Amino acid sequence: MQVTARYDGHADWYDGWAQTSGAEIMAVARAALGELLPSGPGLAVDIGCGTGVHAEFMRDRSFGVVGLDYSADQLRLARGRLPVGRADARALPLRSGSVSLVFSMFTHTDLDGFDRLVAEAVRVLEPGGALVYVGIHPCFVSPFVERMSDGVRLHSGYKTVGWQARTPHTGNAVRHRVGVHHLSLEALLAAFLHPETRLDRLIERGGSAVPEVIAIRVSRRP
Numbered sequence: 001m002q003v004t005a006r007y008d009g010h011a012d013w014y015d016g017w018a019q020t021s022g023a024e025i026m027a028v029a030r031a032a033l034g035e036l037l038p039s040g041p042g043l044a045v046d047i048g049c050g051t052g053v054h055a056e057f058m059r060d061r062s063f064g065v066v067g068l069d070y071s072a073d074q075l076r077l078a079r080g081r082l083p084v085g086r087a088d089a090r091a092l093p094l095r096s097g098s099v100s101l102v103f104s105m106f107t108h109t110d111l112d113g114f115d116r117l118v119a120e121a122v123r124v125l126e127p128g129g130a131l132v133y134v135g136i137h138p139c140f141v142s143p144f145v146e147r148m149s150d151g152v153r154l155h156s157g158y159k160t161v162g163w164q165a166r167t168p169h170t171g172n173a174v175r176h177r178v179g180v181h182h183l184s185l186e187a188l189l190a191a192f193l194h195p196e197t198r199l200d201r202l203i204e205r206g207g208s209a210v211p212e213v214i215a216i217r218v219s220r221r222p
């Protein structure tokens, strides 16, 4: 499957955004990650690590982290925060059953074949190991969702899985720059319905009237 490094040329901007306008959503996502993490210490693999903005959070919880991403530009910045490698999330350069914790943050909106990312994460997990995924909530944050002062208004398009054309609700930040691959909730959850996994927990966090983030933890069956 072809990979396009959509973040090449945007890494400096993305890293700045994650620490300014994006800091709030990042904090919500990290808190959700923290709720679902097993107890440390341990070694974790961050799939689609971007510029490595979650490495310090993980180290504070006694996890060493190795980051993998396809964008050389993102990895240029990540390298200052954690050990990294360039890899397609859908074909991980890791041995099967070799990792106890895999996590991935905000990636289902950035690639084709999220189910393959999950399948690869499960493949590299040792029996009993955990995969934690934290992403934008597909029902309440998408190019089809208009933010209102007291909630959101849903427009047509939700069922259109795949790369999306810009809409008036795409915003001027990340999605304006790199595009968005939308999954319905059904398609997102289907990726985790893997024969070797067990659903441990699913949470919705952030936002006031509606949640902005969905977080899922599955474990590889012993």
Ligand SMILES: C[S@@+](CC[C@H](N)C(=O)[O-])C[C@H]1O[C@@H](n2cnc3c(N)ncnc32)[C@H](O)[C@@H]1O
Pocket: 003, 005, 006, 007, 018, 047, 048, 049, 050, 051, 052, 053, 068, 069, 070, 071, 074, 087, 088, 089, 090, 104, 105, 106, 107, 110, 111
């Ligand atoms: C929205 S960013 C999230 C980055 C980081 N996880 C964070 O929370 O800041 C999505 C990341 O997924 C990466 N990505 C997209 N497709 C990928 C692929 N096929 N393999 C590996 N990484 C990929 C992008 O390069 C980008 O860094």
